[in-house]
Amino acid sequence: MPGCRKFDAASLPPTPPRRVELRRYVRHNLRTPRPANDNRRIGGPRIWHWALVVGAMPTIGLLAALSALL
Numbered sequence: 064m065p066g067c068r069k070f071d072a073a074s075l076p077p078t079p080p081r082r083v084e085l086r087r088y089v090r091h092n093l094r095t096p097r098p099a100n101d102n103r104r105i106g107g108p109r110i111w112h113w114a115l116v117v118g119a120m121p122t123i124g125l126l127a128a129l130s131a132l133l
Contacts, residue, residue, distance in 0.1 A: 094105065
């Protein structure tokens, strides 16, 4: 059929075999693979959580002091 185009793989040049590189399979100091449905955090608690709590303490203390005065 004139409107039909087929992919002719025989007209492409042959691809050379790829080299097997060992460094693709050796892992040093990398995180272990995890399943896709693992929603746990990677690593420990985040530092910014602690900074937020420490920064909010003066505000909470000030509100407590003002509420005691009223």
